[in-house]
Amino acid sequence: MVAQRPQVPTPGGRLRRAGEAVADPLKTAGVPADPHAVSDHPQSVVPYLKALTELFGSDLHCKVGSPPRVRIDGRLRKLQAPILKPPDTEAMVAEVLRADLREEFARTNEADFAYSVPGIGRFRVNAFRARGTVALVFRRVSVGAIPLEDLGLPPVIGKLALEPRGLVLVTGPTGSGKTTTLAGMVNLINNQREVHVVTIEDPIEILHQDNLAMISQREVRVDTEDFASALRAAMRQDPDVILVGEMRDQETVRAALQAAETGHFVMSTLHTTDAQETIARIIDFFPPHEQKQIRLSLAGALRGIVCQRLVNRADGLGRCVAMEICVTTGRIAEAVADEEKTSMITELMQEGEYYGMQTFDQHLVSLVRDGVVTIDDALAVSTNPHDLTVELKRVGLVA
Structure with a gap:
């Protein structure tokens, strides 16, 4: 499914419309304009956050010895602002x-x-120390969820969001839009189902207001000790849907699987690159003597895996999402349960268009064909550039 061209979703704010100019980052910080200046007074971060928002950036970096920088469409750009001191x-x-x-x-x-x-x-x-000084990174997030249709995501994402039970995973590297996609899925549930949704996040990024659903958002270290204990407690809170911000350890994965197996709908994320790696990562959380049973549990509970990568748009208006989508069918479940058949998952996705499945390379071919991304940018994010080149040649997009 091709990202909608009239509107460009930005990684944490309103939609930027095609053709809308992006201001010059050297002129929007709202602070003294000399990039080599050193301020005599401690600086507030608010002008830089304002610049981040106005520039449709995703992240703001504040570090001693450098002017603040904003990540725009994947590039880390210097603001014209004084060099930061301790x-x-x-x-x-x-x-x-x-x-x-x-x-x-x-x-x-x-x-x-x-x-x-x-x-x-x-x-x-995220605040941290580097070489003995304080540094901060700010990730811009939406105040409210962006509807799935405005994100230009395939209809199968909405179908997965409305599953009555089971486990759906949204995966990808940091900054690939996992939180935005999950928030869109929660928003759909909120508008269509009379259920109790419990979210466990670190921290809470996107705020949800109750509509048809009742949504209880819990923040790790503020409302609960950790993901695993919050997930166990959620089972006593009459949940229908549970969102786990990230599955980081064996205990959390086990609790999520148990919740999915006992009639709840569970959504979570992993920092994996594709569906096959996601299966392997979950299994690898457990010792060898447990892995066979975990495979069987996962095969029964899994409803789908959505993997995301961001790709530069050919028109220069930001980035669009490339997706790999695996929907659990009988053959997919069999491949998850049997270690010797797990390597077949990519092939099964290639053949699963009827169910809404697609591999990254299949989606990249579609994006190139529709002129949304260039061939070079598609190859840069491809799982297997050689195979993608062969497919582009087969469909006549490469000589």
């Missing part, structure tokens, strides 16, 4: 860090949390 980043972390996290930051030298600025936006923040 008092600047110390003041920034004091400005944004919640009181309950200050002791943890002093002890561990890192902290994850969410931060909102009225009229500007909501951000996921």
Whole structure:
């Protein structure tokens, strides 16, 4: 499914319309314009967050010895702003860090949390120390969920979101839009099902307001100790749908599988690149003597895997998402359960168009054919550039 051309989803804000100019990052920081200047007073982070939002950037980096930088369409661009000094980043972390996290930051030298600025936006923040000084990275996130149809995602994503039970995984590298996709799925559930949704997030990024559904959003280290304990507790909260922000360890994976097997619909994420690797990663959380049983449990619970990568658009208006989609059919379940057949999953996806399945390379061919991405950019993100080249030649897109 090709991302819609009239609107370009940005990684954490409103939709940028095709043809809408993006301001020059050297002119929008709202701070002194000399990039070589050193400020005499500690700087607030708010002007830089405003610049991040106005530039449709995804991330803001604040580090001593460098001016702030904004990631725009994958490139890390310098803002025209004074070079940051230690008092600047110390003041920034004091400005944004919640009181309950200050002791943890002093002890561990890192902290994850969410931060909102009225009229500007909501951000996921990681504060850390580098070479003895404070640094911060802000990820821009949507204040509210973007509907799936506005994201230009295939209809099968909506079908997976409305499964009554089982496990759906959204995977991909950091910054590939997993949170945005999951929020769109929760939004669809919220608008169509009278259910209780429990989300467990670290931190809460996108806020949901109750509609047909009742949504209880819990933040790790604020509302609960960790993912695994929150997932166990969720089973006593009369949930219909459970969203686990990330499956990071064996205990969380086990609890998610048990929830899915006992009639709940569970969604979560992994930092894996494709469907086949996702299956392997889940199995590898467990010791060898448990893996056969875990394969059987996963084969019975899994409803689908959605893998994402972002690709530069040919028109220069940001990036679009390339997706690999695996929907659990009888043959897919058999391949998950049998280690010797797991390698067949890619082939089964290639043959599964009827069910809404596609491999990354199949989607990339479609994006190239429709002029959404260039051949070079498609090859740059392909799982197997040689195989993609062969397919592009077969359909007449490469001589």
